[in-house]
Amino acid sequence: MTTSKVFTNWDDTHSALWGHQPIELAHEMHKSPLFSRDHLARLIENYPREHYSLVKTGARGSERVWREGDIGDLSGEQVIDAISRGGLWLNMRDVGAVDRRYREMLNGMFEEVGARVPGFSARDHQESILVSSPDAQVYYHFDLPGQALVQIAGRKRVFVYPDTAPFLTPTLLEDVAVYNVEVDIPYEPWYDRHAKVFDIGPGQMLNWQLNAPHRVENLDTFSVSMTVSYTNDTIRRAEIVNLGNGLLRHRFGYQPRSRNSRGPSYFAKAVLQKLLRDSRWVKRERNARRVIDFRLDANEPGRIVDLPKAA
Secondary structure (H helix, E strand, C coil): CCCCCCECCCCHHHHHHCCCCCEEEEECHHHCHHHCHHHHHHHHHCCCHHHEEEEEECCCCCCCCEEEEECCCCCHHHHHHHHHCCCEEEEECCHHHHCHHHHHHHHHHHHHHHHHCCCCCCCEEEEEEEEECCCCEEEEECCCCEEEEEEEECCEEEEECCCCCCCCCHHHHHHHHHHCCHHHCCCCHHHHHHCEEEEECCCEEEECCCCCCEEEEECCCCEEEEEEEEECHHHHHHHHHHHHHHHHHHHHCCCCCCCCCCCHHHHHHHHHHHHHCCCHHHHHHHHCCCCEEEEECCCCCCCEEECCCCC
16 A cells, blocks of 8 residues: 555545546646656657557647547657647556556555545546647547546646536437547537636646546646546446447447446346447447548658558
């Protein structure tokens, strides 16, 4: 069990609001040498291809752009340099499985949460590192597991929306469970009038209620963040229902009516999603939405090179 303290300002209001409302916390994780520029550069150089996403987005206020790419043969320092020049972010998914020290850090964080939030459990968690440009943004989306955003370097503005219609619906939950592309959900500018807005910097962290939609804008600074996903029995059951219902609609044309996480209908969906979640149909549908169509240019930092389209 870790003995170092992660949170520096936790009080009774955080214990009462965790998982029910967006809350802001102060942490010490940004001081770890695991987030030094040199360490991040080495991590990027050796990161498994299947575990990262390099994304090109449009600038704030411009037309929406979403392209996924490859870092090519660039060094980690060259990748960081390219990202710092604008319009890109790199998500190193499940970094705790690549370097266990990150997982151990989050183990300590969740030990503290569990000691302070009655009934809270995180049966499993995954942590990812997000390195992003000063003008980068993450479009309106939601996540199926529980979520926290840990800011390490730079500043972000985070919009957190209600977890109710029209911002979030059962159909949207089911579509994301099937296709695994969170940013395809609809968004209207007037949604912002109903969001809670947080400006966070190094040493600050956000947590919000399960599935709450959110979007993020960098505040003109190069940014390093850690995104944290966690599950427990309640979250796992909700994910089974979402995937089961989504498969019934998209694969079999049946409109499910129940979202029960207990009883006969739940167990039938649990069997269905277990049989189909790794099927060729699901993989084909997901891969069709995640096409890699550019790489970074080794000769001109920040420039991207279009890849030939697959036949």
